[in-house]
Amino acid sequence: MRAFRFESLTLPPNAEMMRKKVRAFLDDERAHGRYAAHRTSWATFDPEFSRRAATAGFIGMTWPRQYGGGEYSNLERFVVTEEMLAAGAPGGAHWIADRQSGPQILRHGSERARELILPRIAAGECYFGIGMSEPDSGSDLAAVRTKAEKCENGWVVNGAKIWTSNAHRVHYLIVLARTEPPGQDRHAGLSQFIVDTASKGVEIRPILNLAGGHEFNEVFFRNCFVPEDMMIGKPGEGWTRVTGELAFERAGPDRFMSDIRLLVELVKKVGCAPSERQAIEIGRFVAHFAALRRMSSSIAGLLERGESPITEAALVKDVGTAFEREIPEIVRKLLPVEASLDDDDEYSQALAHVLLHAPSFTIRGGTPEILRGMIARGLGLR
């Protein structure tokens, strides 16, 4: 069998040192009541928190110092990420920029883009959104119709993106656009651009999600000018760039820790003398969680070595988000407490928050239906 590689990895001492540092920071945040962990997650947009996290050195950690980074390893960053998630930290403002847009610009962006943008991301002041999906192109990403045409000193972008989280409050989107008409190879002729959301010709319309939140948007580009040096990579490299970006996006602990705070509240509520059934289900969650944590840290190790484990990342996301989806479905049967949006009970609120957000776990960043196709290809079935 063509097995997928998830070599065991022991976190080095410097990563465990970093754990102490980030815990001290997060303990201080919570001691001062700066956020309510049972109602927040990595998707919670809180620029104040992001600025404080940046000041403490937790954004752009792996980047070179010349761009505001900390030159730490991917494993130190991994530890910071999982600690933020475990603490329910509201990292939504900087999350995308730190996780994938920044690394993408660092690897493939122009020198001017790096100098202009990376230090501001690392300062917790500059945020990104993902410009991949379109009204007629969701899972079928290669079908994007947004066009970028060459003009003097740059490109002119026309088209529309949708499901663009935080477009109304981020500074840039990385937009996948067609720079050549679709031909035989549908993955050819695509390119990635950094688009300033304040540019002329960008219009942003809100789409409310079922939880009542405004994260989604529809974004229209009408003759929007993008300077030459805001292209990522070379013309036509878009598909390679976008799949490489997804390796960063898919394998992190945010793909199985979205509802870790619900588990914390569950354990608090159950108390120190669980019933047999409660103990068994909590133990099962922990076993699943421990497996995912090892797989994810293994991928952090591969990224550290400069590899791009695209299929393995897809597998972690598929297994991880299936687990995230299962948590509220099982948790709700372990206690006779109904989910409530505004009950004082923190468990009840956490359950409500997770129930309303759970459908997105297996949609954002690629659906299981797409991921399983990639895994099947890796298994030699396609």
Add this chain to the structure above:
Amino acid sequence: MEDMSVIVVEQADRLFQQHVNKNILADADDGKWAASLWAALEDAGLPLALVPEAAGGVGLAASVVASLIRRAAFYSVPLPLAETMIASRLWVDAGGDVLDGAVTLAPVNPQDRLTVVENGSGVTLSGTAHHVPWGVQAPTTLVFARDASGKGFLCRVLSAQLRPNKPRRNVAYEPRDEMHFDGVQLHAGDVRPAPDDLNKDGLMAFGAAIRVQQMIGGMERCLDYALTYANERIQFGRPIGKFQAIQHMLAVAAGHFAAASATADALFESERLGDDDFAVAIAKSRCGEAAGQVAAVCHQVHGAMGFTQEHPLHFSTRRLWAWRDEWGAESYWQERVGRKICASGGEGLWPLLADRKDSTVAA
């Protein structure tokens, strides 16, 4: 793994491949002891793989021994090789000499409690152990028993010392015998205080640790069969593996296998695979669940053919169904982990997982 270790595993793989065929497995299903295969395993030094060189063993690292157990399980080696590996090591660690021949372990079932009472020149054993692997056929059984004060002992019991035991089989047709120890007299030299870590929970974690490694090998074999079959079997004019429904089932199974492997790999960090019972609890829970899912998917892919004795899939799936229940099914270990977590409190959940040092799930 180091180069030398890779060679050791490859050699063993060739040995298993050469010796284990459908006839051997069918004979084993009929209850025959695979004597020539056992002799070949002994010639290759495999039973003593985990015993340190200084004590007369081969002294392989836990990760290499785990790979050997996985390969043996991949081929469904119908012998207590893994049991002998771990029993030999535990007995040597307790100060005993290297044991000859195949050695099995008792008890297996968490509810079976065996006891020792001291008498003049040795001890008297009592109790019944169910589901003991090859209990009748293995010449030696390493028994964990406690005295009245709860202190644990390892006892070397020769099958000749026992009353007739009741042969029983698990769903893989592997011998899982009922053994009666009441009144068995042992000399002082055959009874040794158990190493400290066994006092927590006896053999449970060590037995579970070998079943974990075996499940990985068994799942890999099942997936191998299923992927091959999906690419060969033509329906509606194309290989069934081209259908999205089949692809997705196999992708899900591959996810279970990868997650299970990650927890099984975690056991390499302990010298005897079973020393860290928290890691064992997690691995036995995750692998047991995965084993059921992988077996189900692989059967579904094979259709009616997989439900016959003509296709070898059943040799692997029947073992997975048995192994996941032995030395504690998922629920046994999950409950222990759950109780440990609850005892640490909600805010203790994360530190317990992230910083885990020397924590145990023993009750």
